[in-house]
Amino acid sequence: MIPTSKPSTGKEELSAIEAVMETGWLGMGSVTKDFEAALEEYIGAKNIIAVNTGTSALHIALDGYGIGHGHEVIVPSLTYAASIQAIISTGATPVFCDVNEKDLLVDIKDIKRRITSKTKAIMPVHYCGKPCDMDSLMALAEEHNLVIIEDAAHAFGSKYKGRKIGSFGHATCFSFDPIKIITCGEGGAVALDDDEVAEKIRQKRILGIDKETWRRYRNERGWFYEVVSHGFRYHMSNINAAIGLEQMKKVDKFITRRREICRRYDTAFQSTDGIYTLDIDYSETAPFTYIIRVPGMRDDMMDFLKEKEVGSGVHYIANHTQPFFRQYTRGELNVTDRLWKEILTLPLYSEMTNEEADQVIHAVTNYIITASLTHV
Ligand SMILES: Cc1ncc(COP(=O)(O)O)c(C=O)c1O
Incomplete structure (x- = not known):
């Protein structure tokens, strides 16, 4: 995994x-x-x-x-x-x-x-x-x-x-x-x-x-x-x-590697229908997580990735929907309400290999192909 x-x-x-x-x-x-x-x-x-x-x-x-x-x-x-x-x-x-x-x-x-x-x-x-x-x-x-x-x-x-x-x-x-x-x-x-x-x-x-x-x-x-x-x-x-x-002593090496993985993901996903990447300039950003938006498919995609031995997560469940925090909600949070159900965090760590990143890309794009075929 x-x-x-x-x-x-x-x-x-x-x-x-x-x-x-x-x-x-x-x-x-x-x-x-x-x-x-x-x-x-x-x-x-x-x-x-x-x-x-x-x-x-x-x-x-x-x-x-x-x-x-x-x-x-x-x-x-x-x-x-x-x-x-x-x-x-x-x-x-x-x-x-x-x-x-x-x-x-x-x-x-x-x-x-x-x-x-x-x-x-x-x-x-x-x-x-x-x-x-x-x-x-x-x-x-x-x-x-x-x-x-x-x-x-x-x-x-x-x-x-x-x-x-x-x-x-x-x-x-x-x-x-x-x-x-x-x-x-x-x-x-x-x-x-x-x-x-x-x-x-x-x-x-x-x-x-x-x-x-x-x-x-x-x-x-x-x-x-x-x-x-x-x-x-x-x-x-x-x-x-x-x-x-x-x-x-290793921080710059970590950041460089994380940027390489994010750019590799961006290149693969920006040409894939159904996937929205975030607007991030990696020359200034030291990336902690890599997140895509997959409207209407997030939860199914997570299950599929798990079957393919690829971990994924959600950063984050909107706090205003949490039982304890609901009391603080005032007014509309339209974008957050929609987006938190679309976001998916893909694997990213400083020692990630190109092969691992490609396995993630392959699993994600495979899901999109499978999903589009079942909808035809
Ligand atoms: C956005 C954000 N704020 C605060 C924290 C809290 O940091 P810590 O886990 O070190 O308490 C985290 C940790 O994951 C975080 O992601």
């Missing part, structure tokens, strides 16, 4: 974990600091704060900017449940917005319609790795005094108009879970320019304890501590950071 995704880890990551174990300092420490420094350099970000998951990154970034009870945060319904739960965890209310048909990125016109006096933030999702229209979002933020908390879980290494995602904007949140472009086992990070908010987030990441971060970066523990703010236990361990540091 060709899986939909899988991590690319090897002996280097294992040796790095062993090295951390030999030091006896497994929790947050100097390796976490080294990982943050590697991320800062790669992204070109002033501050990177490593945390234990991408969901924590989103939550702590919102919290760091003071988003909470009585506030509204605009977020696409078509995203992972993590984006919505992060907003709810602050006490704020998620307000679902629609997406564009061509690339499944947030529809800026729809966002504008949903801004109220309670709106404090927008959480755009750089879906599949393609950056949202950041110029328009930043202009909107300026006009309405909003914060943009970018969900860049899919977009580590992507560029917007030549600049790496995370090197500009208010706050950008990455995920390093097992199937992301790079993994820490589990992990996440917030990238931001504002030193004051960054310091607040650093403190909140480790239970609101003053100076704890800086002491731990030297692998030191002291008996005296002061809790100076509300906080969480979201810090990243040396073990997870060690995996991430090794992955950083």
